[in-house]
Amino acid sequence: MVHDNKTWPRVQPDLPAPLRYGRWSDEVLSEFQTAYEQAYRDQRPVEPHTAEAWERLTASDSFATDLATLAVAPDGQVAGFALGFIQDHGGIELGPIGTIPAWRTRGISSALLASVLLLCRETRSGPITLTVDGESPTRAQHLYLLHGFQVTQRLTTHQLRLP
Template sequence: MVAVMTMNWRPATAKDAVFLAELASVVSGRDFSADQASVFLRNWDVEIAEHDAAAVAVHLPTEGRGKGYGAWWVSGGSDRLTEIASRLVQLASATPGLSTLQVARPADEAVGDPRFELAYPLWTMVHDGTTWPRPRTELPAPLRHAQWSDVVPREFQSAYEQAYRDQRVVEPRDVSTWQRSADVSALAVSPDGRVAGFVLGFIEDHGAVELGPIGTVPSWRRRGVSSALLASVLKRCRELRLGPVTLTVDGDSPTGAQDIYLRHGFRITESLVAYQVRL
């Protein structure tokens, strides 16, 4: 049994972010910085086993939402993955109010625990940097374009909860994290100040941009809101010479979001599979 199996959940620290960035770089073959790891770990609890090169993180459900999120990084074989998956289920099962635990794995790697069932494909996408679509950017009346600074936080929170209520992929972020996105965000707002749609962007190291959350409240869907907002954000990124621009999406989203991104010049760079356990 590896050490990570005997530890307890705790808030992540700056030291954890450094370790996780190094471990994620080794496991994925990509470069990750401690700053990137810190952003990811905000509001997550972790178990770290440094000498065994293993880390597990969980994002517990917020009030009124019974879905949790798990992630792990292990420098080792499939047996260790199975042990860590079991640990996630054990901890999730002991968490009051948690009804579903989700994890994501590369498409060619199974979880190895029969309790996890296949849920949906999960795509990482990047804008190609050359295909700059020119769809109509006008919003349907009476909506208007707005920036993050124009919006009352509680109105955004309400829109976010409505837009993601029926989604299988939910961004585990809070308002303090969203405020970092002011420079490359676009929102659709009604005359009474209600948010109808949003595309938030986070500027990362060396000018890279991570998009998300992206959503439209159900009553405004199928009317071009997301397309108009996405076009506005991409235009802003191009003007500021920011890139690459990446996002993560349910590859079989019931709202058809993946098709919007493909039309706007995004391509799939990594295909993951989401698994879930209903507790």
């Protein structure tokens, strides 16, 4: 999907209480990794990442630290996240974006996405893209369409389970 470069949030929305916005440098990697695993547990198979893999990804030059936005509970638990990576052509690939099941349906992913889009509008000039599972039980594709993303390509994947 690619952002239409026309549909922008007007203001950064509030997160539901008692959550607060957090930036990547403020939070512990292990809290993010736990949230990632919980958020994608009920999705189609998603490649698991070890702590070392996340450390390599987030230490890479392509990780957009300034865009990484988290929804954080008072106890430090990450309830939701939206990350971005700088592409070779200067654009931004958003994702992963997710909310842990206990916090879903409260507008967290929508607020995080709006926050990241505002940051992109202020600091980035390249296209904003993302990849989504159109069959996701969280209706993620619907969320992205509401925020100005358009489907540009559809991919079909098949999975073969071996005994």
